Amino acid sequence: MSSLKRIELDVxxxxxxxxxxxxxxxxxxxxxxxxxxxxTEVDEKTETVVIVxxxxxxxxxxxxxxxxxxxxxxxxxxxxxxxSESELLKPVNSEEHV
Amino acid sequence: xxxxxxxxxxxxxxxxxVRRYFVVNGFDGALTMLGIITGFYVSDRTNxxxxxxxxxxxxxxxxxxxxxxxxxxxxxxxxxELRELEQAMxxxxxxxxxxxxxxLLPFLIAAVNGLSPLVISLIIISPIWAxxxxxxxxxxxxxxxxxxxxxxxxxxxxxxxxxxGTNWLWFGLRTLFIATVTSxxxxxxxxx
Numbered sequence: 132m133s134s135l136k137r138i139e140l141d142v143x144x145x146x147x148x149x150x151x152x153x154x155x156x157x158x159x160x161x162x163x164x165x166x167x168x169x170x171t172e173v174d175e176k177t178e179t180v181v182i183v184x185x186x187x188x189x190x191x192x193x194x195x196x197x198x199x200x201x202x203x204x205x206x207x208x209x210x211x212x213x214x215s216e217s218e219l220l221k222p223v224n225s226e227e228h229v
Numbered sequence: 230x231x232x233x234x235x236x237x238x239x240x241x242x243x244x245x246x247v248r249r250y251f252v253v254n255g256f257d258g259a260l261t262m263l264g265i266i267t268g269f270y271v272s273d274r275t276n277x278x279x280x281x282x283x284x285x286x287x288x289x290x291x292x293x294x295x296x297x298x299x300x301x302x303x304x305x306x307x308x309x310e311l312r313e314l315e316q317a318m319x320x321x322x323x324x325x326x327x328x329x330x331x332x333l334l335p336f337l338i339a340a341v342n343g344l345s346p347l348v349i350s351l352i353i354i355s356p357i358w359a360x361x362x363x364x365x366x367x368x369x370x371x372x373x374x375x376x377x378x379x380x381x382x383x384x385x386x387x388x389x390x391x392x393x394g395t396n397w398l399w400f401g402l403r404t405l406f407i408a409t410v411t412s413x414x415x416x417x418x419x420x421x
């Protein structure tokens with residue numbers, strides 16, 4: 132079992148909603164997450180943005196749904212940070228410390 | 230539902246469009262009623278039911294005109310915009326908020342465009358209705374309706390002034406001036 136801690140996505144989105152609304156709407160779907168959006172390219176009707184989302188146990192499907200709902204399209208996953216949960220969740224057994 | 234509607238208005242930047250339709254068509258409705266009622270006022274103050282039916286007929290026609298024309302033009306415009314955006318995105322956006330906006334916003338805009346003149350017209354002719362129901366009015370029924378029309382036109386102007394962030398009173402007085410000029414033209418040009 133692993134949990135997604137950080138993900139960096141290359142996304143093509145329409146100009147509207149703007150970057151502030153776009154990232155705020157993603158944040159609404161991911162309580163406690165931190166979103167960083169950087170516009171890397173601007174075309175006539177679209178813009179390419181790099182979105183970095185960091186948080187605890189992020190749900191990738193929720194992120195995809197939020198982006199698609201606003202007309203965005205994920206081009207690539209450029210970086211991820213995943214943490215294994217098995218060790219963290221294992222109950223502490225006193226015998227193991229002996 | 231209201232949250233989703235707000236999102237659709239944001240992504241399509243339609244909030245100002247809805248406001249514009251409300252004011253423009255509300256202004257149309259109020260000025261039309263002012264014109265008809267002034268026409269009756271300067272002629273031989275015919276039977277009040279004739280005045281109501283004339284005003285009501287015009288109000289319904291304005292409402293229907295606003296409803297259908299806005300729906301058809303908005304649907305066409307939104308579909309064109311969505312198609313262009315889909316070409317730029319190289320993706321089908323039917324399932325996105327943009328696709329939803331293309332389907333739903335024409336209804337909302339048509340409703341605002343149609344209901345604005347209809348509701349404003351009905352408010353203006355309400356004193357004439359009241360008079361037919363033998364309710365007591367401070368002035369003559371037509372005079373009350375004219376005052377109401379002028380008041381609503383002033384408020385629409387003041388609303389515009391508030392939106393523009395300038396002097397609402399000045400905007401209100403300007404629309405009141407337009408309404409007064411319209412009434413004066415009808416008053417002086419109408420056949421005795």
